[in-house]
Amino acid sequence: MSKIVRYVSFLLLLLTSDWLKSQQFIQLNPPDLTRGRATMQALSLRASATQFDTTMLSLQDLSDVLWAANGINRPASGKRTSPSAMNAQDIDIYTFIRSGVYLYNPQKHALELVVNNDFRRVFLRDEKSPLPPVILLLVSDISRFRTQDDSLKMMWGAMDAGIVSENISVFCASENLATRPRASMNQKKLRELLNLKDSQYLMLNHPVSYKKNIGN
Numbered sequence: 662m663s664k665i666v667r668y669v670s671f672l673l674l675l676l677t678s679d680w681l682k683s684q685q686f687i688q689l690n691p692p693d694l695t696r697g698r699a700t701m702q703a704l705s706l707r708a709s710a711t712q713f714d715t716t717m718l719s720l721q722d723l724s725d726v727l728w729a730a731n732g733i734n735r736p737a738s739g740k741r742t743s744p745s746a747m748n749a750q751d752i753d754i755y756t757f758i759r760s761g762v763y764l765y766n767p768q769k770h771a772l773e774l775v776v777n778n779d780f781r782r783v784f785l786r787d788e789k790s791p792l793p794p795v796i797l798l799l800v801s802d803i804s805r806f807r808t809q810d811d812s813l814k815m816m817w818g819a820m821d822a823g824i825v826s827e828n829i830s831v832f833c834a835s836e837n838l839a840t841r842p843r844a845s846m847n848q849k850k851l852r853e854l855l856n857l858k859d860s861q862y863l864m865l866n867h868p869v870s871y872k873k874n875i876g877n
């Protein structure tokens with residue numbers, strides 16, 4: 662390889678991997694509304710993955726899975742790709758990647774740093790299992806519901822998380838990505854790590870990766 666080609670490749674690598682470094686704020690790409698399989702094809706392929714690749718998702722893929730999950734699709738009203746009971750918009754998405762834990766800000770379509778460092782392993786029971794590049798944690802803040810009935814709030818929060826979860830699963834099926842909704846997780850450690858309020862409930866987590874060539 663000539664020196665110039667090596668230099669250009671290095672520069673390209675720097676430019677494309679820049680968003681991966683620990684940053685306070687990651688501006689996501691606008692959603693690509695032209696991508697993806699037809700809905701019925703995606704539904705025919707939807708399945709919970711058992712294996713995950715370790716390659717980091719591209720910025721576009723990460724941007725689009727977050728937008729599909731719970732992005733703003735009607736800017737005039739601020740309403741989302743996922744419905745929520747009473748339009749409480751109670752589901753927050755904490756995004757665990759190698760460089761840290763980020764909170765998805767739908768208004769800015771951006772990720773905001775919550776905690777530095779890699780905490781993806783908190784989700785895995787087996788110390789040695791390979792780390793999926795992205796884990797999305799769906800948290801409902803039930804204080805956003807304008808009702809006094811706590812059991813109703815919990816039910817609505819769980820339902821809202823389920824809908825966000827299905828948006829993730831269908832987007833992944835439509836784009837050949839691997840994901841799995843998981844209720845099991847170390848609630849205590851995660852609550853401490855994210856410094857959650859009593860009204861915030863960890864509902865589901867979704868590892869997301871490219872599909873492994875074999876075994877899915």
Ligand SMILES: Cc1cc2nc3c(=O)[nH]c(=O)nc-3n(C[C@H](O)[C@H](O)[C@H](O)COP(=O)(O)O)c2cc1C
Pocket residue numbers: 707708709710841842843844845846
């Ligand atoms: C609410 C909910 C919680 C789940 N929790 C877990 C979990 O903790 N661990 C896990 O491996 N799978 C979990 N799953 C995935 C299910 O096991 C999976 O959806 C089921 O086996 C059916 O497989 P399918 O999604 O491929 O159709 C969960 C699914 C749902 C809907």
